[in-house]
Amino acid sequence: MTAVWEERIAEGARAMRSSAIRDLLKLTEQPDMISFAGGLPAPEMFPAEEISDYLERALAEEPVAALQYGPTEGHRPLRELLTVRMAVLGITVPTEQVLVTAGSQQALDLIGRLLIDPGAPVAVESPTYMGALQAWQTLRPHYLTLPIDDDGLQIDALEALLMRGERPRFLYVVSCFQNPTGVTLSAERRRALVELAVRYDLLIVEDDPYGELYYEGSRTQPLAAIDCAMHGSPRQVVYLSTFSKTLTPGLRVGWLSGPPEITTRLALLKQGFDLHTGSLAQIAATRACDDGLLERHVPRLREIYGERRNLMLHTLEELMPAGVRWTRPTGGMFVWLELPAGVNATQLLTKAITRRVAFVPGAPFFPNGGGESTMRLNFSHPSPERIQLGVQRLAAALADV
């Protein structure tokens, strides 16, 4: 079989490879390694007792809803609670246009499958979320990349692109505490972006997993809320969010909302992909919303993660050599570093691993190449002690190269 194996593989899947970086990062799973690599929440913060309590009661009170096949669109009570939660943010969307997904990652896959043909133009930030690029890898879009700065996506560059006649199937944007850079689209740019979308009939896919994790100021208004303020309900923006960062990722429960033209079709696709998202996990999320757990739990996350962010920024300030620059995110889970020109982050990672510290090099976040001197650090998962020690080790590794 091996001889003809390659002939069997679909065209889009042929180029698929395990990345060298992923193989490197497998080395980082040893316990003495300090990892700034993953995008993991702090496990010591998981509300395990509450979830256990919800599940126990659900399995006694509504075992069929928790264990039987359920509707593809999601558990109706959860969709209703999500509708209310989104309305608080200004996203006024009928429950029928809310679709529960297996985390936001599945939402990205669904959107890609619905909207991307090989070679079709898709506009993304550069750098952008690596997982989106991975979700769309076999679909082979043509990426139109847009630069970002401390205020997020540069709207001028998008406008220039649209003015010269480019018509991307959609623009993908992580609007708040972006992965990987941690930057947030400014209020002014948000409004300008939605106006531009209306003018050019551009569809925006807004990914907002981190919005609730702000450590300064207040909740940023999603693009979807501006869209709804203009049109009454979603027209230009598909909004994605998840319980992975606010509750726990292992549930694999996310959701999306958008115009009915898209949500109806995405539900049809989802039926073919996995029938529906796990019932038990949806019931746990439903009870967590209903019980007000997020209102009690998320402020605790903000406090702990905010302290870790402060500590990481402080330690970087203290220990990084001249020529290294980094972002100062007001929320989320990541800090983004630019190393002095000529320092290759993947080479640095090899050194860093020998010093028992890991991070993700920035290059894979750039869909069309570049970013060899950039890297991402996570501060939500490691303890304060390990943040300090890890940055010390990183500084030592930098001195090595």
Added chain:
Amino acid sequence: MTAVWEERIAEGARAMRSSAIRDLLKLTEQPDMISFAGGLPAPEMFPAEEISDYLERALAEEPVAALQYGPTEGHRPLRELLTVRMAVLGITVPTEQVLVTAGSQQALDLIGRLLIDPGAPVAVESPTYMGALQAWQTLRPHYLTLPIDDDGLQIDALEALLMRGERPRFLYVVSCFQNPTGVTLSAERRRALVELAVRYDLLIVEDDPYGELYYEGSRTQPLAAIDCAMHGSPRQVVYLSTFSKTLTPGLRVGWLSGPPEITTRLALLKQGFDLHTGSLAQIAATRACDDGLLERHVPRLREIYGERRNLMLHTLEELMPAGVRWTRPTGGMFVWLELPAGVNATQLLTKAITRRVAFVPGAPFFPNGGGESTMRLNFSHPSPERIQLGVQRLAAALADV
């Protein structure tokens, strides 16, 4: 936006439509309707207390494994337990080649994405599982259909197809108590099929969700076991199974095993699609396996479902008019009916709904058309009383047309 909406949709997704039958079946959710339509397990049999107990203990003893992001390939202890379970069936596969999926439905999606290009030949039984056709709908394969009889797939037809030079990317077969017909591939044909696969280097995708639910005789040997007996480990057969029918479907936990060339690539794809299957659900399945729950629970299912099958066959015998024929499955969840020529099953469904009984017309199970006079009845979900009453109503509806 609406004006240009169609232009945004990917080519494969354009033809996607909600089926007329699905819309009809939405009518069947009223409580006074007796539904033979779904493929649902009996909810009164769900081991809810045991699952509640497993989850309570898991959340106390290993909250991080239950709630944090996990490996794409699946929870390692679950993969090890599945390896042992499969070995008992003769499927000798290294744990590294076992991938946990979001139900078997996701396995079908993964396989399609890996192996199907538009227009690529794929061999299937006719009729075949509708959900597979749905999973592959946007991928638009060219279906090579193979007839089945009471002994399952007609191997001669497959051999003729291969001899005339057709080279399907794979053959998809539900080997045991097939959905929709309930028939099982005979022992003789199983062996002949694997030999044919070896001779022509044909990849077989064996879907086996119902194999444990036998009501006569013993467990049928999977094609994957014959493949492993010949080659030591999987070479020609990708094997799919699930906890949906033996434990509960709401967990959305299935698995697959196969040659390393395919399982490695499927794991890469899965990472882009949903990162991993829900941790909580995997932990519940792990503890169920570890605790021997399946060994206690599945015999109870066999007893109850076996009685329901007997009752349905008996009542059909009693009440169906001459000219109606049906299968006599020795396991699984379905009976397949052939109505007298000229009687259209979709028209019959309209009549049946007014008499408060529902079923699935057979036509959508035929990838290249046909089957207008066929229909599928489920016997695992309705109670014995409702099976009798439902078949009475069905007989009355048949008299109407």
